[in-house]
Amino acid sequence: MNTGTNQVSLDDVISIDAKLSDEETLVRDTTRRWIRERFLPGVPTHFENATFPMELVPEIAELGLFGANIQGYGCAGMNNVSYGLAMQELEYGDSGLRSFVSVQGALCMFPIFRFGSEEQRQKYLPKMAAGELIGCFGLTEPGAGSDPGAMTTRATRDGNEYVISGQKMWITNSPAAHLAIVWAKVDSDDASTIRGFIVDTDKAGITCPETHHKMSLRASLTGEIVMDEVRVPADAILPETKGLGSALACLNQARFGIAWGVIGAARACFDEALAYAKERIVFDRPIASKQLIQQQLVDSATQIALAQWAVLHLGRLKDEGKNFAPYHVSLVKRNNCAMALDIARVSRSILGGNGISVEFAAIRHMLNLESVYTYEGTNEVHTLILGRYLTGENAF
Ligand code: TGC
Ligand code: FAD
Secondary structure, eight states: OOOSSSOOOHHHHTTGGGGSOHHHHHHHHHHHHHIIIIITTTHHHHHHHTOOOGGGHHHHHHTTOTTTTOOSTTOOOOOHHHHHHHHHHHHHHOHHHHHHHHIIIIIIIHHHHHHSOHHHHHHHHHHHHTTSSOEEEEOOBTTBSSOGGGOOOEEEEETTEEEEEEEEEEEETGGGOSEEEEEEEEEOSSOEEEEEEEEETTSTTEEOOBOOOOSSSTTSOEEEEEEEEEEEEGGGBOTTOOSHHHHHHHHHHHHHHHHHHHHHHHHHHHHHHHHHHHHOEETTEEGGGSHHHHHHHHHHHHHHHHHHHHHHHHHHHHHHTSSOOHHHHHHHHHHHHHHHHHHHHHHHHHTGGGGGSTTSSHHHHHHHHHHHHHSSSOHHHHHHHHHHHHHSOOOO
16 A cells, blocks of 8 residues: 555556566666656756757767667667667656657668668668767658648759759757758659658758747757758668658657657656645645545556556567557557647646646646647547548548
């Protein structure tokens, strides 16, 4: 029985430890310790100032978290459950931090690993794993977000080069990136196909202006990629990319990490709300003694536990390398983002007036989760992916 003096751990509520290997527990606990010691003290200031702590990049690399589930090329080669647990702990810190790591690993290193030539892998992956090169992923455009197939960015072959023109927006890390994975339509005689390119951001004709005035993911750099006849060598193309499906395959990786990550954000909000409820005296008693507050805490813990089981199950399927489909990822991305956003809002309300201050974590997570709910496929997009799977009817 909890006598009220202990802070309950959600790991115990669902006995998650019983289902993790020693290595998985080690990855989780190491990342957890690092977040608490090195990241949490500074994040409120970064959020208020709309800055990202770039000085921590070497430490994140040292933890093996860039491209953590990639084998070889200087990457840690963790299994997908360890990778997911690391994402969870990073997002306990801030969704902006998890985003930084997701984009670098799942959206830049993964496409190079999966669709690149051996030369491209050797050239980029070890330096990206070491945090010496930072990448960004340019799919979204002003007129093509949920429907990336509507993109207008074009790459035209000219001798031994491609010439790329177009505009990408809402691009995480672009203002700090050394390279961009750019998705563009390549014209051939009878058709145009979407292909991926590695574009070094110091090329002539490319700029990556920062996007300001964000009220969400403030501790994350977001920008555009503006390309005006950028010339790249012909071997900058990712040779194995074949249409929009290649870009979507990268999104599967990132969405998997997000489904784990948002559990961390929800847990941070829950932990804070529980601790607060035990201390805050209203009507002569701690609010933790009130039935309505207990119901909110119990509902939150239950939803977090169920979300945790779902991602663990999915991580095991992914590690087995079978029975793992994109609609599985849609199911957990959609459910867990909505769950985390609900819990952030409830937790914020448990903190009363204090809940609107960034001296507490809830409002920061709540605002961040609005972005996470929208990016990597909005809630509606994932609803329609699942609706299409269930009914066979395309409602897009
Ligand atoms: P559709 O006809 O369904 O598919 C086109 C081709 O792609 C294949 N495919 C997939 N392949 C792999 N994984 C998936 N998840 C796939 N989904 C579809 C499909 O089989 C087909 O292949 P083929 O060979 O028949 O051509 O395409 P559609 O145009 O109808 O669009 C479908 C839709 C809406 C689901 C898709 O476009 C979509 O997911 N839209 C959302 C866009 C999105 O999520 N953008 C994210 C940008 S990156 C970002 O937000 C980063 S945030 C920072 C961070 O991650 O932290
Ligand atoms: P829209 O597609 O215009 O959607 C508007 C609304 O319409 C949404 O509610 C949507 O769900 C709904 N809707 C759309 N289609 C349908 C339909 N068929 N039926 C019913 N409703 C529909 N992109 C990148 O490429 N790289 C990045 O690194 C990246 N980072 C991001 C970081 C942040 C902070 C944010 C906010 C976004 C980022 N994005 C990135 C872009 C993100 O993926 C898009 O914002 C997202 O895919 C939605 O596209 P949109 O904003 O154009 O919305």
